[in-house]
Amino acid sequence: MEHVNITVRGKVQGVFFRKSTQEKAYELQISGYVQNERDGSVYIEAEGEKEKIDEFIEWCKKGPKNAEVTEIKTRKGNFQNYEDFEIAYV
Secondary structure: OOEEEEEEEOOOOOOOOOHHHHHHHHHHHEEEEEEOOOOOOOEEEEOHHHHHHHHHHHHHHHOOOEEEEEEEEEEEEEOOOOOEEOEEEE
């Protein structure tokens, strides 16, 4: 199992990025959360099997159809043992 912290920048708020991210996470059996940040980015913590995390990161590079991702940063994190994938609110 792997844990990754992801920051996505670009036109990623107001385009259903969080909901689409949650749906993709469910599809890939990934747990964690997604939230909008005050600076206009989206922050994600994701946990799952390495292959599925890799696929999830690739999806995040594009996002849903109306998103325009300009930058994505990932870094490994400590496993948190999330049970679900939630949309968090700041």
